Amino acid sequence: MWNEVLHGVVTDEFEERLSEALQQQDLTIEEFAERHNIPVSTLYKITSGNHTNFGVETLQKIIHGLQEEEGYTQPMIGLITTRGACDRAPSRIQVDDIEYRIKPLPSQSIEEEIIRGVRAEKDGIDGLLCGPIAATTLEQVVDVPVGGLQFDTDLIQTSIESFVRRIK
Template sequence: MNVAERIIDSVFESDEVFRKTLSRAIKEDLGLTALDFAEKANIPSSTLYKILSGKREPNVKTLRQIIKTVKAIEGLEKGEFIAVIAARPVLDNMSETKKKICGNLCTIREYSATSMEEAIIAAVRAEREGAVALVCAPIVSPTVEKILKIPVATIMPKNSLIEAIELVAKKIN
């Protein structure tokens, strides 16, 4: 669940849950101070402080502005994200769907593929859905680089390759 969805869900739980969720989202998920967020949201900082302290409930207009700003910061309004194409077991080991890179919060969207054909189709679909970059396996990256207009990076396994070799070596002994 993304940050905006968590904030929306918290609105329906209670005022206290909403305040805590919004405060945590601003500080931890978005990495901003309340003042910075208020400026980005075009909300008076005093209004945001009153909401966060429980001295005021947000009106619908303010709540819309908060959600719109969170989505914009997350890159969800434009649909901007980095796509990762890999087999399901690799994707299951991914723990982050957001990562702060060069000061920007990047959304990471997973695309599962079990064949070259599925990987190529997933790459094209990811670009059409708004991916700003793509990460994929070395076996498919040369092909998708030729057909996509977005940057493509190649997954280069290190530790996982050694672990797989050790695992298979144990199976043959």
């Protein structure tokens, strides 16, 4: 969402996008201002549309604050798969003393997987993990590392057993 707020500066939708971003993060203007060292009065003026002439430093603080709230300052991996798999995935994983945030990007078709991957790259994702078919295509259209989900024998066996129980 931080990216949409930044684009709002150019399209005269900044105050609307900022309000939406704060609402999406379930933050009040006061909470956001306090966390990111921005005067509350400045944010109130901006979100009400009464203060459209503010400095670059204020804009930088707002955008950086939104990036922090959305988790973009922490390394992030996009997980593109079904809603069910995304719901069961961890929200964070630690590898070699680095904690990565996992951003679920649920998709229902290969086309949607590719669209989600391209959008995630624009939003600043560090890498994408998706099904092997989508991975082959995404590697050709994005400039971030792409990995294909690997299905081991146990996972395949469990999936088959679950499916058989459903069709009984």
